[in-house]
Amino acid sequence: MSRFRPALAPPEGGTTLTITGKGFVTPVPGLYFEASVDGKLCPSVRVESDSVLICTVPPGSGSRLTVAITPVVDISYGSPRAPVVFDIKLPPLVLPGFAYKGPTIERVVPTELPTSGGRLTLHGASLGVGEVSVRASDGVECTVVSAQADRVAVDDVGPGSGSEKHLTLRNRSGLSKAPFSYAAPVVTELHIDGAPDFPTWTRNESFTINGLNFGTHNTADLLRVTVGGIPASARLVAEHTSLLVRVPPGAGGRALVQVSLDGLSSLTNPETSIPYSRPHVLACTKSGAVQRAKSSIPDSSEVIDIFVQAQLARYYKNGIRQAELDLFGKPFSKESAKQATEIWSVLEPKIRRMQNKVNKDILVNSITKAWQAVKKSRGLGVEEDPRTKKRGIS
Structure with missing residues (x-):
């Protein structure tokens, strides 16, 4: 055996492997050949000519694997009514250099997670073959819920923030990375106690913002709140869902409230604003x-x-x-x-x-x-x- 082609095949198997060499046609009675990839027998083998042997690649995964041909002699003796049959396997011929195709992640569903984390499904090719592991950007390993060749579902993608994140899937054949992001903050409600209008100067008044994707105490340094474009002091009351904000000095009328976390900002509208007292001539x-x-x-x-x-x-x-x-x-x-x-x-x-x-x-x-x-x-x-x-x- 001198070489084989192709040297790379998909992990689901079924690829035709052509092995070249010499001596595949021999006058020895009962001689045939077994072919294997990474120790797994090929499901079908046939001799095309003295220099060409064809086999079908079995399913598998990994790289730097070997292809082997084992000559086997089928021997039988005794009477035709009660023959004795046994095989003699000769030393195999082995060549290294075969590999199954590595994983390729084509898309991630959903494309973004809440800041509390959750479950994602990776779609692509050669994914769930053999032992599979998936890690998030922070290096924490996710729980693989199900693994198939074209998709892998993972849970326990941890809390986080920002848009430039990725998942890394690894199996025996290699690794593949895919981007995903955490969702931007969403303001659903402003809860204001006391007077209906805030004065244009601050007396330590505060209000509560309820919503989604405000992050955790670990990402609090990346959290920003503005009122009418003016930075305001804010702290988490409940992770991901609630903020307490001190009212900054402002001008008369309504001021839009916006929450930003790790470069992603909430949308603003008249419902997400607080009122300042208008000028009053006494x-x-x-x-x-x-x-x-x-x-x-x-x-x-x-x-x-x-x-x-x-x-x-x-x-x-x-x-x-x-x-x-x-x-x-x-x-x-x-x-x-x-x-x-x-x-x-x-x-x-x-x-x-x-x-x-x-x-x-x-x-x-x-x-x-x-x-x-x-x-x-x-x-x-x-x-x-x-x-x-x-x-x-x-």
């Missing part, structure tokens, strides 16, 4: 005089803004360094501090005259809490008069 000043607005008391968030601005103006007038900036981060001036005080002086009597005691108490309590929070954040717990150096609790 009073106008001209030449130092206050012209009272004829509108009713504004909503609670605006009342709180006006009160806090007036209190900061009072601290500014007393020379307190921590109050040099107003509520919106702009430097106070004598005129702006005076205006803030006058606006509150117009609004305060209206609050005192509120008829609904319950609503009044709720509003006053909200104002107090908001002011205490601002004082704490700015270090304004103690007020100092720079002229007398006397200290007193504000």
Whole structure:
């Protein structure tokens, strides 16, 4: 035996293997040949000529395999009625260099998984032949649920995020890789407690985002939330499904909320937005005089803004360094501090005259809490008069 063709065949078998050499036709009575690939007998063998032997490749897998031809002599003796028959196998002729085709993954179904992971099916050729293993991008081995030549189903593809992921299938004949991705975040609901509108400045308000594909605590560093395009602080309340978001400063009107994880972002629409309070004119000043607005008391968030601005103006007038900036981060001036005080002086009597005691108490309590929070954040717990150096609790 000198060579064989082809040297590569599909793992399901059935390929015609042509072996060339010499001495396949011999006058020895009862001589025939067995052919095998990787030790497995070929299901059919025939001698074409003295130099050509044809056999059918059996099913199998692997590479660097051998092809062997074993001469067998069929010997019989005795009477025709009770012959004695036995075979004598001569040493085989062996050539290396045969291989079954390696696996080829053509597609993955589904093409993406939720960030919690799940099951995938790999479709292709020469997949589920012999011992099969499948690993995900993170190196974790998946559970092979079923394996066939044209498909392999795997479970336990672990949690993850992002689009540039792959699966690696390996069997005796080689390996094949196929891409897949995790799904982008999906916002299904925004849960807002308290007032219907958020102020344009933040007082540690927060809201909850419910949805899908928010990832795990292990991928939290890749999680981003924006409100109206402004980055917001967020943390996972429940892996994959719920986030708690602190409201960033914003402009009046509605602001779209978007969640991004590992480069993939949620779609936005009017249903995935939060409201900020719109501008509300309480009073106008001209030449130092206050012209009272004829509108009713504004909503609670605006009342709180006006009160806090007036209190900061009072601290500014007393020379307190921590109050040099107003509520919106702009430097106070004598005129702006005076205006803030006058606006509150117009609004305060209206609050005192509120008829609904319950609503009044709720509003006053909200104002107090908001002011205490601002004082704490700015270090304004103690007020100092720079002229007398006397200290007193504000």
